[in-house]
Amino acid sequence: MRFGSLLLILAAAVPASAERLVRIFDVSPGTLDVLAADGMDIAAANAREGWIDVCLPDRETGRAALYSGRYDVLPVEWGMLTDENRGNAGAYYSWEENNAFWATLSAEHSDLVDTPVSIGTSVQGRDIMMIRMSSTVGGAYKPAMYFTALTHAREPGGNACLIDFADWLATNYDSDTMATWILDNTQVYFVPIVNPDTYILNCNPMGGSARKNQSPPDGVDLNRNYPYQWGYDDEGSSPDPYDETYRGPSAGSEPETQAVMNLIDSIDPVGGIHYHTYGGYLLRPFGYNNSNTADEATYAAWSAAMTEYNGYACGQCGDVLGYNANGDAVDWTYWNGGGHPRCMAMTVECDEDGFWGNQSDPSGLEALEEECRYMNIWICMMAPGFTGIGEQEGAPVSGGLSVGPVWPNPASVSASASVTMVSPGLVGLRVLDLAGRVVSEMPGMSLQEGASQVSIPVDGLPTGVYTLEVTGQGFGAASRFAVLR
Helix, strand or coil, X not given: CCHHHHHHHHHHHCCCCCEEEEEEECCCCCHHHHHXXXXXXXXXXXXXXXXXXXXXXXXXXXXXXXXXXXXEECCHHHHCCCHHHCCCCCCCCCHHHHHHHHHHHXXXXXXXXXXXXXXXXXXXXXXXXEEEECCCCCCCCCCEEEEECCCCCCCHHHHHHHHHHHHXXXXXXXXXXXXXXXXXXXXXXXXXXXXXXXXXXXXXXXXXXXXCCCCCCCCCCHHHCCCCCCCCXXXXXXXXXXXXXXXXXXXXXXXXXXXXXXXXXXXXXXXXXEEEECCCEEXXXXXXXXXXXXXXXXXXXXXXXXXXXXXXXXECHHHHCCCCCCCCHXXXXXXXXXXXXXXXXXXXXXXXXCCCCCCCCHHHHHHHHHHHHHHHHHHHHHHHHHCCCCCCCCCCCCCCEEECCCXXXXXXXXXXXXXXXXXXXXXXXXXXXXXXXXXEEEEEEEECCEEEEEEECCCXXXXXXXXXXEEECCEXXXXXXXXXX
């Protein structure tokens, strides 16, 4: 073989320039805008700690000095797969390994795991697979929960967390009360790889750190392509096809976006998580303008409980990361104008070392999965009781009285509600758990005509979702609330 031919083969075997993550410190509030205007690939940011990570070719890492006098070039394995892991994704799950895992889980737990099915195809015609998990126990209606990953194709940690959670549910059913409750009372839907084309590209022998899908000319950021507040401004997404946050030619234009939208519209989930990496954050809507939703009090309480053990920072995107994002999946999923009821949707940014930091460290990946598993369990236990479920069978019929919302909600030590009576008389208060069991009762309370404030006995109740029932004079009403400890 001639020397020139050998050089050509070697050049084709490795990337022309490795993708390196560079952490820029001491940033000002306007640094993100400057980086975006310069077309920089912003990988992660932390507004509270004052740093921004950008993705650069290794021969251009010195460009970071244009934005700050202090920066660090992060390890190469944070930015892309290294030589020994190209082609198989290292400790992560390649496309082939994903397909094998879900097929095997379905075969070994056919009573709990449905056969994977396609919910649509990617730009290049690959199937976007979905897997539903539920037991044969329970009522005719079971509320849906959902989990997605790899919307951004360089973020395999989220995919690993989905695989871990599904495996935990299947292998612990009947032996763990939480796994059993979740599958007996909900339907859990997984979309492990939203963006298969680019994920396969990143995992191939050439390696890579591409984020967008494969729509020409340079891909669309699928997490800026959803219809709710699509193109709200040019800071939270970009109209430039060559920018990393390019929102696409129109709202919902991409087949991958459409596949996820169609699934969510068809299953009407009550809660779920869109997984991303990295940084260690739990984000809630609204991301397009960093404003609170109508459910902010609940979101804040849930976020605090979900991050109690892993220490993830929580809040809106702009508060935690320092920048807004419009047209993203979590805002659209929460929004109840897109063909589905309101859903308690959240985004997890796994606490990875970069995008591929655990590629050669299975133990580190296991630790990441465990810290996210708790959040998955928590939202599956709470969301089904909080929204989307009809009243308990035999619940009172309203008419002669009404009951307002419980406050505070969630409660911890004490709570109250306003009960309005058409005429004075006796009422009874009962608190029921999700299974319809009476856990607290106060019969024979005398109320006057009009509105009265009543105390609810929540002291001693464990964390969970409950229903307050008020009955009297042949009438009744109910209000749902949560308890957090």
